Every structure is written in structure tokens, then in C-alpha cells.
Amino acid sequence: MIKVFVYSSLEEREGILMKKRIVAVLTGMMMVLMTGCGDSDMIVLTPKGDARIEDDGSAKDAAAENTQKKEETQEPETETENTESSSGDLIHVGFAQVGSESGWRLAQTQSMKGAFTEENGYQFDFVDCNNDQKTQIEALQKFVQDQVDYIILDPIVEDGYEDVLKEAQTANIPVIVVDRNISADESLYACWLGSDFTNEGKSAGDWLVEDLQKKGRDSEEINILTILGSNGASATIGRTDGFEEVAKEHSNWKLLDKQSGNFTKDGGNAVMKAYLKQYDDIDVLVCQNDDEAFGAIEAIKEAGKTCGPNGDIIVISFDAGGEAFQAMIDGDINVDVECNPLEGPAVSELIKQLRNGETVEKVQYMEEGVFPAEEAEATLPNRAY
């Protein structure tokens, strides 16, 4: 089951916002019906009145399609979903996407493209910024020049967006920041929706505490290596901080090294190869996304070592995409901390609220879980990405 639901850090707003939520949910229901979710998909209300989309797994096909596309596409990609311009009632939205480095990223792109269709009332300009901040800033400047109605920014790194955000503000174009965080003053953007990366890092650490306890290894010296995500990305910073916060409570955990694998399979493979040359005794490998984990697992096997629940090296990963579930079932990954990429419907909902002049919550988190290998087989059929 996928759970895309928007909730706020300000829980006390319940009463006042209940009415607004019902409107949002009804709008969301219409949107999902219009975007052609599978017959068995449905929106349910959680006890708190939040919208949640249950999926029959059809999104998995979309993700598979994306994986193929990823292999084919190396060049930065710029495309306009609807070339008929912003005439008529279409809402013109520009999305400056990070790149296409990972399965997570492709699932998020797919979710956005599925939400921002012409049938849903949008003209959608999509730019794949190829993990290059300069390209991303140029894309944002172009959106300002084109006078789009709304800008969606998934920031590659945290810093350096102030000037372009000011340009958008001067042009009266609201910016919605998604997925990764930025350091710019929050008055420069309308709102942010994404994941709590520090919490994800803590969840990974908490899982390790329990796992070592279960195995009676809680006072043993534990050698830990980390393959970081892209440098400067808030997903990297948060996951590192969260994990290290737990680690500092355990003096027997030795954090030997952390090197960036750029959130890619090749990067993970290269960093792990170097680690295996340098370190003989590795107890735990923390990979900051699934793609890095896939590359690292290949390197571990090539070096004649074993990993996973029955192997020598405990592998912790982030994202929890479908392929990683399979890797857990195959016995290669011990646990995967979810990062939910299905942000499209929620972002579209935010735009509609802004358009209606409603006040939106400044900060909104995706709902996420932690999946240990033992649960992977039972859970995989219900996963949507």
C-alpha cells in the first residue's frame, strides 16, 4: 500500500482545518479519478481526516517504464507536457527537477507528471537539471521569464537559491519547494513538502540498536561505514545527522568513514570497492539510498564477502523502492528506511489551495515507515514504487 498523505507539524489546527481537509480530499478524489488510477485504487480518509491513496500496484509499471527511460536518457531533459501554451484555463507550472540519478527520483518524476496533466488542468514544463545547480538556477530563471503561474523546485543542494527566489517573488510567482530542503529564508517560498531526513537517519540508527541487541552484540565493537548521498543535499545532511545522533549514544559504534556515492549505483559500487580495500573488518554499511546499496552489494559479492541478514555485513538502506524490497527478500539488505517519492498529488493539491487564496501549511511531511527484511516478502505486493 502506498500512503501519500499530507499532514502538518502543527497538529493543533485540527478543528479549523477539518473543513478545508474535506474539500481537499474531495478535490483529491476527483483528481485521482481523472488521472486514471487503476480500478481498485481508492482514496481513504484516515481517522484524522487526511487523504490517503491506496494503489493496486499499477504505479509499479510506471516505475519500470521509468527505469528503462533512465537507461536511455543521459542528457539533461527539458520538455513541455502541453505545448499549447498557457492559454485557456490551464495552470502553468514549471518544475525544476534534481535529475534522474536514482529509482526514487524517477518515481517522483512519474508522480509529478501523473498529477500535472492537461486533463487535471495544467500546462507542465519539466526540466531535468542533471544534478547541476547552475542548470537548475537557469531553469528557474526561465520559468520567471516565461511568467509561469507556479514554480516547483526540488533543490539539488541546500544553499544558493536566494537570488533566484527573490526574482520569482518580484514576479509574483509562488514557489513550492519539494523533497529536499533549502536554507533560504522561508518568506521566499510559499511552502515546502517532503521527507524528514533527520528522522529517517534516526530510524536507521534505532533499528541498528535493536538489531544488535537482539543478536547480543550490543556491547561489541561495531565498525560502521557510510556511503553518503550527494554532497550538500539535505537528504544527505539529514540522514547523516540523524544516524550520528544515535551513534553518539553508543561508544562501541566506530564510525570509520563516510564518502559520497552521489546517490547512484556506480557511485555506491566505487566507494564500496575502495572501502573493501581499506577496511578488513566491516560490521555495518549504511547506504544513503537504494541505488548506492545495489552497487555496494555487487562490490561486496565480488570481493567474496557476504551481506544481509545471514551475511557478514549488515546493510542499511534508504528509499525502500521495489527493487530494494526484492534485495531484502534475496537476503542482501537488512533494513530499508522509507522515503516516499509520490509527492505529485499532494503538490497539486497545494497549488489548488494557493490558487483559492487559502493559507497552506509552510511545512508538510510525507508519511514514511521502516521495513526490515523479515517483513519484505509480505509487504512487497502492496508497494507502489
Ligand code: GYE
Ligand atoms: O533518497 C535519492 C535521490 O532527495 C530524497 O535523492 C531524495 C533522494 C533520494 O536521488 O535516491
